[in-house]
Amino acid sequence: MGNRAFAVLKKNRTDKCGDEVTGMDGLIPQKLRQLSRSESESRRAVPRHSNWVGSYASLATFVNECQSWLPEERYNKLMDAVDDLGTRSGGISGAVSYDTAHFEGHMDDFNSVMFGPTKSYTFVHRKLLCTDFDCLRVGKNLNMDASTIACAFACPFDLVGKYSIDNAVLVRWIATIASMYLDNPYHSWRHAYDVFQFSYFALSEGAGSRFFNYHDMLALMISAIAHDVGHTGTNNSFLVQTRSPLALTYNDRSPMENMHASVLFETLTKPGLNVLSGLSTDAYTKIRAKMIEAILATDMAHHFEFVDQLTARTSHTSTKPFLLNVKFGGEERENASRADRRMLLTAFLHTADLGHTLRPWDVHKNLVVLLEEEFFLQGDRQRDLEMNIMPMMDRTKDSVASSQAFFLEKLVRPLVEPFTLFLSVDAGIQMLANLEDNAKHWAKLLEKHLSLFQAYVFT
Numbered sequence: 001m002g003n004r005a006f007a008v009l010k011k012n013r014t015d016k017c018g019d020e021v022t023g024m025d026g027l028i029p030q031k032l033r034q035l036s037r038s039e040s041e042s043r044r045a046v047p048r049h050s051n052w053v054g055s056y057a058s059l060a061t062f063v064n065e066c067q068s069w070l071p072e073e074r075y076n077k078l079m080d081a082v083d084d085l086g087t088r089s090g091g092i093s094g095a096v097s098y099d100t101a102h103f104e105g106h107m108d109d110f111n112s113v114m115f116g117p118t119k120s121y122t123f124v125h126r127k128l129l130c131t132d133f134d135c136l137r138v139g140k141n142l143n144m145d146a147s148t149i150a151c152a153f154a155c156p157f158d159l160v161g162k163y164s165i166d167n168a169v170l171v172r173w174i175a176t177i178a179s180m181y182l183d184n185p186y187h188s189w190r191h192a193y194d195v196f197q198f199s200y201f202a203l204s205e206g207a208g209s210r211f212f213n214y215h216d217m218l219a220l221m222i223s224a225i226a227h228d229v230g231h232t233g234t235n236n237s238f239l240v241q242t243r244s245p246l247a248l249t250y251n252d253r254s255p256m257e258n259m260h261a262s263v264l265f266e267t268l269t270k271p272g273l274n275v276l277s278g279l280s281t282d283a284y285t286k287i288r289a290k291m292i293e294a295i296l297a298t299d300m301a302h303h304f305e306f307v308d309q310l311t312a313r314t315s316h317t318s319t320k321p322f323l324l325n326v327k328f329g330g331e332e333r334e335n336a337s338r339a340d341r342r343m344l345l346t347a348f349l350h351t352a353d354l355g356h357t358l359r360p361w362d363v364h365k366n367l368v369v370l371l372e373e374e375f376f377l378q379g380d381r382q383r384d385l386e387m388n389i390m391p392m393m394d395r396t397k398d399s400v401a402s403s404q405a406f407f408l409e410k411l412v413r414p415l416v417e418p419f420t421l422f423l424s425v426d427a428g429i430q431m432l433a434n435l436e437d438n439a440k441h442w443a444k445l446l447e448k449h450l451s452l453f454q455a456y457v458f459t
Contacts, residue, residue, distance in 0.1 A: 135194035146174035164278030187231035198355035206427035219290040226264040
């Protein structure tokens with residue numbers, strides 16, 4: 001849909017009171033113009049260190065990598081200096097001016113480490129592969145988030161090298177997408193970060209990469225970042241019932257998900273943002289199709305149908321196993337596994353989208369409360385419009401938390417059980433254990449309080 005998608009999104013965006021707010025079609029070009037100017041403007045580099053410092057994002061990443069071997073006091077002073085620099089320079093969206101005096105007394109710290117285009121795997125592991133990841137701890141600095149996530153494209157799969165992705169372009173694209181998420185209680189940039197981390201963890205630590213080729217992994221990781229970009233904080237049913245421009249544009253068929261995919265590919269047409277520029281036309285066409293299919297499948301309207309398909313396929317693994325290591329098996333193995341890989345790509349993104357249900361209880365419950373508040377805000381708008389309100393979206397009735405035990409058992413578990421077959425034993429066991437634990441917590445709270453309003457969740 002191109003630029004029309006942005007125009008549609010503008011008309012559909014409303015604030016909590018239902019009034020129109022600034023549109024994405026105005027926001028995006030403005031941000032992209034800033035990014036383009038930032039890249040082309042001259043920069044005054046730190047003398048003797050110009051080969052290390054290219055942007056605020058890369059500098060911040062560099063200093064973070066120093067943490068493990070710098071004394072805490074010196075590290076904190078360095079971070080204070082970088083944060084101040086980022087504030088003065090406007091971060092990634094402004095021209096960066098480096099002042100030697102700003103780092104006076106800290107050059108020995110810079111000289112004590114090496115920093116290059118290949119980021120430390122230890123750094124990525126600490127940030128993205130921890131088992132207690134909590135997306136509510138991130139999202140405060142989009143430039144830092146973008147730089148951290150970009151590291152995941154470099155290791156352990158070296159997607160940056162395999163697809164000739166320029167690191168600066170990758171960081172800029174991620175930061176741009178992040179800035180295009182609205183400040184919804186749940187469907188915000190933090191949720192996208194959460195879905196990306198889950199997907200990356202499942203591929204690497206979870207050993208899910210065994211079933212994919214490199215095209216698949218690149219498609220999954222990019223899709224995870226942008227799968228809910230521009231989310232309006234309402235569901236598709238609301239868009240259709242209110243005859244929103246998005247629903248009219250996409251003929252009532254997954255309007256939200258269609259918009260997400262359209263915005264993703266629209267950003268790739270902007271100067272300095274095409275992370276897929278190194279792909280051949282054929283490779284781009286294939287990856288685009290995979291990403292669109294996976295993002296559209298995150299519409300919960302397709303959930304039961306997809307779960308049935310995945311369950312049916314996994315029930316025949318004894319006679320028709322899923323092929324492993326297809327990335328090394330040549331064209332014949334890739335062709336033979338194509339349908340399975342497309343299904344698994346959808347399974348990984350869809351499960352990641354529901355991934356908070358597989359997090360530890362303290363993480364999961366906080367995200368459910370945010371999701372509940374987003375539902376209530378939609379219910380408030382429906383009340384103002386004199387529309388019927390679903391019980392879980394009505395803040396005057398039992399909250400969504402009261403239905404969580406049922407949701408986890410009847411909707412999430414049937415998806416997760418076959419999904420974990422494609423993970424390492426340890427990863428699968430941990431996810432199922434968290435799911436079971438969360439369901440028990442909700443059941444106990446419901447039994448104790450009979451109804452579950454927000455206040456009871458934290459008692």
